[in-house]
Amino acid sequence: MERHKIAALIHSETPVDTVMIKGWVRTRRDAKSFSFIEINDGSCLGNIQVIADATLPEYDQVRKLTTGSAVHVSGALVASQGGGQRWEVQASAITIISLAPESYPLQKKRHSDEYLRSMAHLRPRTNKYGAAFRIRSELSYAVHQFFRERGFRYIHTPIITGSDCEGAGELFRITTLDLMNVPIRDRAVDYEKDFFATEANLTVSGQLSVEMFALSLGDVYTFGPTFRAENSNTRRHASEFWMIEPEMAFCDLAGNMDLGEDFIKAAVSFIMDNCQEDLNLFARFVDKTLMATLENITTSEFERLPYREAVAILERAKKKFEYPVSFGSDLQTEHERYLTEKHFKKPVIVYDYPKTIKPFYMRMNDDNETVAAMDVLVPSIGELIGGSQREERLEVLEERMDEMGLEKEPYWWYLESRRYGSVEHSGFGLGFERLLMLITGIRNIRDVIPFPRTPGSIDF
RNA sequence: UCCCCAGUAGCUCAGUCGGCAGAGCAAGUGGCUGUUAACCACUGGGUCCGCGGUUCGAGUCCGUGCUGGGGAGCCA
Numbered sequence: 001m002e003r004h005k006i007a008a009l010i011h012s013e014t015p016v017d018t019v020m021i022k023g024w025v026r027t028r029r030d031a032k033s034f035s036f037i038e039i040n041d042g043s044c045l046g047n048i049q050v051i052a053d054a055t056l057p058e059y060d061q062v063r064k065l066t067t068g069s070a071v072h073v074s075g076a077l078v079a080s081q082g083g084g085q086r087w088e089v090q091a092s093a094i095t096i097i098s099l100a101p102e103s104y105p106l107q108k109k110r111h112s113d114e115y116l117r118s119m120a121h122l123r124p125r126t127n128k129y130g131a132a133f134r135i136r137s138e139l140s141y142a143v144h145q146f147f148r149e150r151g152f153r154y155i156h157t158p159i160i161t162g163s164d165c166e167g168a169g170e171l172f173r174i175t176t177l178d179l180m181n182v183p184i185r186d187r188a189v190d191y192e193k194d195f196f197a198t199e200a201n202l203t204v205s206g207q208l209s210v211e212m213f214a215l216s217l218g219d220v221y222t223f224g225p226t227f228r229a230e231n232s233n234t235r236r237h238a239s240e241f242w243m244i245e246p247e248m249a250f251c252d253l254a255g256n257m258d259l260g261e262d263f264i265k266a267a268v269s270f271i272m273d274n275c276q277e278d279l280n281l282f283a284r285f286v287d288k289t290l291m292a293t294l295e296n297i298t299t300s301e302f303e304r305l306p307y308r309e310a311v312a313i314l315e316r317a318k319k320k321f322e323y324p325v326s327f328g329s330d331l332q333t334e335h336e337r338y339l340t341e342k343h344f345k346k347p348v349i350v351y352d353y354p355k356t357i358k359p360f361y362m363r364m365n366d367d368n369e370t371v372a373a374m375d376v377l378v379p380s381i382g383e384l385i386g387g388s389q390r391e392e393r394l395e396v397l398e399e400r401m402d403e404m405g406l407e408k409e410p411y412w413w414y415l416e417s418r419r420y421g422s423v424e425h426s427g428f429g430l431g432f433e434r435l436l437m438l439i440t441g442i443r444n445i446r447d448v449i450p451f452p453r454t455p456g457s458i459d460f
Numbered sequence: 461u462c463c464c465c466a467g468u469a470g471c472u473c474a475g476u477c478g479g480c481a482g483a484g485c486a487a488g489u490g491g492c493u494g495u496u497a498a499c500c501a502c503u504g505g506g507u508c509c510g511c512g513g514u515u516c517g518a519g520u521c522c523g524u525g526c527u528g529g530g531g532a533g534c535c536a
Binding site for chain 2: 026027029030031032034035036038049051080081082083084085102103105107108109110111112114115117118170205226228230231232233234235236237238241242243244322323332333334381382383384385386429430431432433434435444456
């Protein structure tokens, strides 16, 4: 007989004569002549209540069941006599797959996030983390569904890269050299002796690679892991995270902003429609304003304003900022949050940033002072998307690289795309975990990644 | 990397002016009950984060290190 998932039984329309479930005991309550056992198998947030009568031959074993133990239950799905649940399983046979001893660290009460972080291998067995990671799975699906419905192709850009493409943060070096005996040539490490015969790193962005595919397949995206060796210690940064990077040929900055806004709305709506039960846990216990926030995102039109106007608003603001604002300075976290949380009270897209604070590949505007960049700012998270129209004019691109003192040789292939049939194109990067934080109300990025990596921390 | 806060029972935390180490929950045992994070009683449980210092005496004061959290920078 095939195992029934608890998610299916809970939503059953009718009683079922014979069912078989396997799962982990959440709690056991003993009555005079029988026991209640709450079982969870991870298929959904809810448990199913099992009634184990004292007449069962294995009943003395049932009395020993502890929280965390694994069991196999056969029986009938019947209407529950008690309140609180529609169905319950009247057991005809219970097999203990394995017992969890009293040292099992998860109790039948809420634990702090910090405590659960120290046991990332067990925390998905809790309601909150089980819900978080089911939503993470659904959100991944929503990403692919969104792009596929719009005719985008999924491109697997490399995880190992040969050069510091884009300079987006510090890199993790990968090597097979013997670190106790590093080959030296001309008083420097001789990378010609290394695995790839040159320096190699983990990717910090798939953008430059995926641009090549936008310039051949049209509308494309990447969705994969990204690595930053920045020593940043905040609740919004991790050393390994997942990024979604769409790239569109024949698309300008306005089209880019349209896609970003559509994507965020679609992702939020997908989870609201498909993960109601799990989402409700976060709305009740994690962030009381969550549903209002999500409604606000799906229903409001994102405010779009040039960087110049954003600075003007901040200069007029009565609020005292720690960092002064002026044209040419990047917006600080406090500025971004003021714009989206206080001033507009909804997601905001700031565009046309000064060229001095943005990377070389962003398209120069006609004012020769700003570039066609755009950031999407959302309440509580801050920057969720960073993107731009890319510079498609070879001579302008090379001029920018010279200005910024970049060597052109490592980018020869990138520059060739501007030499052969170059067209306007645009794209952005969106932090998957930040989107998940926005949707669940979870405030620390370490709590939306199964096994998070941060500076000084790589347990599990 | 910088600034701030914290570290006491398995968990969450209290501990006054420097003077006998505490509570709730959990666990164990027993009881009661179609129960819902059940309930009642009893029992066990401590390297007060480490190291050094001040003191007759340090969980408490000082120095230092480690770990965790929050904020900033950097960014997604």
